[in-house]
Amino acid sequence: MPAHTFIIQRFNPATDAAAHMHTMPLPDAEGDAPPPRTVLDALLTLRRRDATLTFRCSSRDGACGADAISINGHSALASQTLLRHLPAAVVLRPLPGLRVLRDLAVDLTPFFRRIAAVQPWLRPAAAPPVHARAQSQARRAALEPLLGCTLCACCAAECPSVLRNTGSFPGPAAALHALRFIADSRDAAATTRLNRLDAPQRLFLCRSAANCTAACPAGLNPARAIARLRQMLARRVL
Ligand code: SF4
Ligand code: SF4
Ligand code: FES
Numbered sequence: 059m060p061a062h063t064f065i066i067q068r069f070n071p072a073t074d075a076a077a078h079m080h081t082m083p084l085p086d087a088e089g090d091a092p093p094p095r096t097v098l099d100a101l102l103t104l105r106r107r108d109a110t111l112t113f114r115c116s117s118r119d120g121a122c123g124a125d126a127i128s129i130n131g132h133s134a135l136a137s138q139t140l141l142r143h144l145p146a147a148v149v150l151r152p153l154p155g156l157r158v159l160r161d162l163a164v165d166l167t168p169f170f171r172r173i174a175a176v177q178p179w180l181r182p183a184a185a186p187p188v189h190a191r192a193q194s195q196a197r198r199a200a201l202e203p204l205l206g207c208t209l210c211a212c213c214a215a216e217c218p219s220v221l222r223n224t225g226s227f228p229g230p231a232a233a234l235h236a237l238r239f240i241a242d243s244r245d246a247a248a249t250t251r252l253n254r255l256d257a258p259q260r261l262f263l264c265r266s267a268a269n270c271t272a273a274c275p276a277g278l279n280p281a282r283a284i285a286r287l288r289q290m291l292a293r294r295v296l
Pocket of ligand 1: 265
C-alpha cells in the first residue's frame with residue numbers, strides 16, 4: 059500500500075481538449091534511493107514512471123520559486139512541502155488564474171508583467187559613482203523585510219483580487235517590489251512610483267485578507283506592504 063496517492067491534473071495541449079485528473083500511486087522507495095520526502099521528490103519519482111509528467115523546478119531547495127503549484131488547494135512550493143504533513147490523497151493542480159501550458163506548468167507572463175510595471179530596479183538621481191552606491195547598515199537593515207522574493211507567484215495565486223483579474227490591480231508581489239524601491243534610500247523615484255499606484259482601481263482593490271502573506275514561502279508580508287503604500291498615498295492628500 060503506497061503511503062500517498064497523487065491525483066494530478068494533466069493537460070497536453072497537443073492531444074487533450076480539456077484537462078483531466080490522473081491518479082498515480084507513489085511507489086515505495088526505489089532501490090537504494092531514499093524515500094521521497096517532499097512533494098517535489100514525489101513528482102520526480104513519478105516522472106521516472108511517466109516521462110511526460112510536466113512541472114517546473116530548478117533549485118529543488120526553496121530558492122528559485124519555480125515549483126509553485128496548488129497542493130490540496132493551497133498554492134505552495136513542491137520542494138518545501140513535506141509529504142508527512144499531507145493526507146494520503148494529494149491533489150496537485152497548476153497555480154490558479156494562469157493559463158496552463160502543460161500539466162502543472164503555467165504561463166507566468168501576466169504575473170511578471172505586473173512586476174515589471176512597477177519598475178523593480180533602482181532609479182537614482184545621480185549618475186553612477188566610481189565605486190558602489192553606499193548605504194548605511196541601518197538603512198540596509200530597514201529594507202530587509204522587503205527582500206528575498208523568489209517570484210514564485212504563490213501570493214498572486216491566492217489573491218482574490220488578482221484572480222478576479224482586475225487588470226489594474228498590481229497584486230501582492232508587485233506591490234512588495236514597489237515598496238522595496240520606494241523605501242530604498244538610494245532611489246529617487248518615490249514620487250513617480252507612488253503616482254503610478256495612485257488610482258482607485260489599483261492598491262485599493264486589496265481586501266486586506268492577507269491570503270498573500272499566509273501563502274508566501276519566503277516569509278514576506280505583501281499585505282503589510284500594500285497597507286504601507288496605501289498609508290503613503292493617503293498622507294499625500296491629507
Ligand atoms: S491582502 Fe490584498 S493582495 Fe493580499 S491576498 Fe488579500 S486582496 Fe490580495
Ligand atoms: S512575495 Fe512571497 S509568495 Fe509572492 S512571489 Fe514573492 S516569494 Fe512568492
Ligand atoms: S525547486 Fe526551486 S524553489 Fe522549489
